[in-house]
Amino acid sequence: MDTPSLSRRETLAGLAAAAVTATLPARAATTPSPAATLLDRLAWRLFDFDPGEATRLGLDTGAHAALRGQLGDSSPAGIEARRHFLADALAELARVPRDGLDPAMRTSLAVTESAFRTASEGMALPYGVATIGSWRNTPYAVIQNVGAWLDVPQLLDGDQPVKNAADAEAYCTRLSAMAGQLDGETARIAAARGQGLVPPGNALLMGAFVCFSLWHAYLGLQVPVDDYVTTAGAKIFLMLVIRFSVIATGATCLFAIVRIAAL
Numbered sequence: 093m094d095t096p097s098l099s100r101r102e103t104l105a106g107l108a109a110a111a112v113t114a115t116l117p118a119r120a121a122t123t124p125s126p127a128a129t130l131l132d133r134l135a136w137r138l139f140d141f142d143p144g145e146a147t148r149l150g151l152d153t154g155a156h157a158a159l160r161g162q163l164g165d166s167s168p169a170g171i172e173a174r175r176h177f178l179a180d181a182l183a184e185l186a187r188v189p190r191d192g193l194d195p196a197m198r199t200s201l202a203v204t205e206s207a208f209r210t211a212s213e214g215m216a217l218p219y220g221v222a223t224i225g226s227w228r229n230t231p232y233a234v235i236q237n238v239g240a241w242l243d244v245p246q247l248l249d250g251d252q253p254v255k256n257a258a259d260a261e262a263y264c265t266r267l268s269a270m271a272g273q274l275d276g277e278t279a280r281i282a283a284a285r286g287q288g289l290v291p292p293g294n295a296l297l298m299g300a301f302v303c304f305s306l307w308h309a310y311l312g313l314q315v316p317v318d319d320y321v322t323t324a325g326a327k328i329f330l331m332l333v334i335r336f337s338v339i340a341t342g343a344t345c346l347f348a349i350v351r352i353a354a355l
Contacts, residue, residue, distance in 0.1 A: 167276030
């Protein structure tokens with residue numbers, strides 16, 4: 093059997109924190125309970141929404157090898173699909189009879205239900221990022237520590253295995269899929285902006301950082317010119333080059349910041 097089987101506690105971890113910590117050998121011949129079967133199915137469904145997590149945990153193998161070349165759908169349609177999944181999952185969890193279940197399974201069901209309900213409430217908002225069991229929740233679709241611009245390079249650089257031709261193909265496929273994630277996030281940014289939700293503070297802070305950094309660089313570059321260039325003409329020329337270089341760099345950076353903030 094190619095599909096790894098998750099233990100109850102591992103399923104709990106996967107559903108509560110959007111990650112399954114490990115896999116175990118296939119269960120013995122005993123038939124799993126309906127509750128355990130449901131939790132396993134929901135756990136694997138979560139990996140369809142976040143294939144990168146399956147790669148980080150080494151679960152994109154066997155029947156799930158296709159996950160290694162995929163990325164999640166960050167478009168408005170992808171968020172809507174998550175909402176529907178949570179609504180259906182909560183309905184299924186509510187129908188599971190608790191009588192006769194051992195304490196570990198009852199706890200797994202309770203934690204999963206709580207995590208899904210919290211995520212569902214967050215996704216009811218028409219903006220931002222509401223994760224399923226993770227801490228990375230934000231009112232903005234993209235911010236300094238959330239977004240494909242950060243997550244995909246970290247995944248490809250740190251967790252994506254490249255050991256053979258199939259792995260290389262999956263790497264290239266996943267890299268190509270990043271454009272779709274960026275487009276999806278851009279659409280959500282535009283929709284949030286239409287509702288008046290813009291993170292201007294980040295742009296202002298970044299602009300101030302650029303200005304102060306370049307001013308400090310300008311002052312620092314003047315010192316060796318003043319100390320070691322003795323010819324008046326050369327000194328004037330170098331000072332002008334430094335000044336215009338700093339101005340050009342600053343203008344380019346500020347323009348880029350404004351363009352990003354206006355997306």
